[in-house]
Amino acid sequence: MSIASHESEHVDAHTGTSTTGHEWxxxxxxxxxxxxxxxxxxxGSIVWAIGYMIVYPAVPLVSSYTKGVFGWSARGAVTAxxxxxxxxxxxxxxxxxxxxxxxxxxxxxxxxxxxxxxxxAFGDNCAGCHGAGGGGSKAFPNLVDDDWLWGGKLEDIQQTLTHGIRSADPQARAGNMPVFGEGVLKPTEISLVADYVRSLSGLDVAKGVDLAAGGKIFAENCAACHGDNAKGNLELGSPNLTDEIWLYGSDKATIVEGINKGRGGVMPNWGERLDAGTIKALAVYVRTLGGGR
Amino acid sequence: MSLWNKHAIFEKNSIILLLGVLIVISIGGLVEVLPLFYLKSTIEKVEGVRPHTPLELAGRNIYVREGCYTCHSQMIRALRDEVERYGHYSLASESMYDHPFQWGSKRNGPDLARVGNKYSDDWHRRHLANPRAVVPGSIMPAYSWLAKTELDAGKIDQDMRVLSMEGVPYSDEMIAKASLDLKAQSSDDDAGAADLVKRYPKAAARAYGEQKGIVTEADALIAYLQVLGTQIDFKIYDDKANLR
Incomplete structure (x- = not known):
């Protein structure tokens, strides 16, 4: 079976091994x-491969393929x-x-x-927006404090999780901060009311600003949702403006931007993606993060 | 001379060796590839998968251009931990209209096969502009220019024409109305939204960006991301029909 067996067999005297017959x-x-x-x-590996082809799905046939002795399939395995x-x-x-x-x-x-x-489930699904520890970030609420936009009772959290906020779900939490720019309020009025809102939570306001005028604009435009006392309304998801918790930021430019362009963050309706039990567990977990009003 | 010694013919003639190599490789390839074309059991029966809308397709082009696939896969494997984390494992039919598919092979970031509707548009805007703003530990680079660059989709109909040659069922009407559909999908209140949904079932038309009247590259990319993995309704999908 050597390459050149037709040539005369030659054995190397030094090693005792036969040679190929090639000589240079x-x-x-x-x-x-x-x-x-x-x-x-x-x-051994050839034998193993034959066994493998018998045990696992392997050979394509005319209208099907060999299924292997145990009928194993990747999808069947993960389903089981x-x-x-x-x-x-x-x-x-x-x-x-x-x-x-x-x-x-x-x-x-x-x-x-x-x-x-x-x-x-929080780590897989919620941490992207609300942070790994639930601390939130700009535009995404902090869940660690006991301040709730749509209610902090377990039932409230479950409702928010299932149907989402301003999501495609017809039962989603609806209601958003309207646009007050584009002709509803003048820029000077927006500036006044922004200063008034800052004053509500004790933030510094430039000297000489007419807070009373800002308060009047607030009463006419904002109080319907945020309340006469500006403490917000859980039914509408309107935030309390008198505390130190700010979803988008407390500096005047951010507040003016919010009044100008409106706000309306979206939370997905998790009922579409997660089962009811997981949502219930999430509600319990989220409430333990921040306590529940 | 036994048959075993005939290989001298191949070793002494390069052309015959080349032909021999070609024949052997062809046999291997044909045995592995051909059955996938005719075996009924390798073709999935699913409902709901449609070609991408012009806006989603434009977003997909940006996804490819920016090389998102180098760090993000779009392939949830049939393994318990993956299904637990990302949702139902990916089906081949979910990428049947993707040329080329974006399965990827590397996960510096998470899998994106079912990222659609998982985060809000606003989250995507902030995340693309600066990932650290929403995910403090993220190592993803910022793609802040996408929201500052107007989408150039003037030739999206030609993309669709090429895809239709590759077998994506874009009709002549879809191609002719491409720019209208793109405009309709990127606005909250465009009159063409009803026609869009007729052509592309369940297409979500809304203002993906913040600038009125301008469609940016970020808007298109977000429209694409928001549809990923959402076309099949797994509440009615029959797992058992497609086990293998």
Whole structure:
């Protein structure tokens, strides 16, 4: 089986190994055989490959393909794994889904489960906007404080999570800060009312600003949503303007921008993406972050 | 001379060797590729996947241009941890109109196959302008110029024509109305929105950006991101019909 077996067999005297018969200026090429361990590994892997083709889906046929002895498929495997996961979680998930929020709060085991599940779901879904710890950022509410735009009761949070805020869901939380620029209020009026709003929470206002005039503009344009006392309204999602919590920022330029262009951040309707149990767990988790009014 | 010694013919004639190599590789390729074209069981039955609208397609072009695929995959693998994190594993049919597909192979950032409707448009605007503004630990570069650059989609109909040659079912009407549809989708109150939805079911028409009357590259990109992974309704999708 050597390359040149038809040529005369020649054995190298020095090594005792046969040569290929090729000769260059008296130097002959040794025909050293492959190491046995290497050859056996090669033969072994060929046998392994044949076994593999029998056990797993492999060979295409005319209208189908060989399915393998166990009928394994990648999608079947993940479906089975997820089913296992679901059945392992089922007792607690079902209990959670059936329980009222009051019951969950009374049962330490269920509360711990809801918090753990909620925390995992929060990291996957909510942290992008509200921050890994729920601290929020500009335009995305801080969930760690006990200040709520749409209500901090568990039912309120669940409602917000399921249907979203200004989302495509017909039951979404609706209502947004209207545009007061573009002819509704003059720039001088917007400046006045912005100074008035800053004064509500004790922020510095330039000397000589007519706060009374700003207050009048506020009463005529803003009080309908933010309230006569400017403490906001959970039904409309209008923020309390008298505290030190600002969604977009408390500097005058930001407030003027908000009055000018309006505001209306969107939260997705998670009911579309997450199951009801996960949303319930998220509501519990989010409330434990900041307490709930 | 046994058959085993015939290889001298291949070793001594380069043209015969070349032909031999071609034949062997062709057999391997044909056996692996051909069955995918005729085996019914490798073709998924799903409803809802439609070609991208002109605006989404323009956004996709920007996605490709900026090389988003080098750090973001669009392929949720059929593994438990991936499904738990991102949602239902990706189906081949979800990228059947993508030429080239954007599956990617590297995840410096998260998978984007189901990023649609996960964040608000406002979040995407802030995130593209400066990722650190919303995700403090992010290592993604800022793409702040996208919101400052007006979208140049004058030739989007030609993109669609080329895609239709590759088998994407863009009709002549879709191609003819491309710029109208693009305008309709990028506004809150355009009269053409109804026609757009007729041509592209469930297309979301709204002002993706903040500047009125101007469609920026960021708007198109956001429109594309917001549709990713949302076309199939997995509440009615039959998993068992497509197990393999």
């Amino acid at each position: 200026d008296g130097i002959r090429e040794l025909n050293t055989p492959l190491p046995r361990w290497w050859l056996w590994m090669l033969y 794994e997820l089913a296992d996961l679901q059945s392992a979680r089922a007792p607690m998930v079902n209990a959670l889904a059936a329980a009222s929020f009051a019951d969950i709060e009374k049962d330490p085991k269920m509360l711990a489960f809801a918090r753990a599940q909620g925390k995992a």
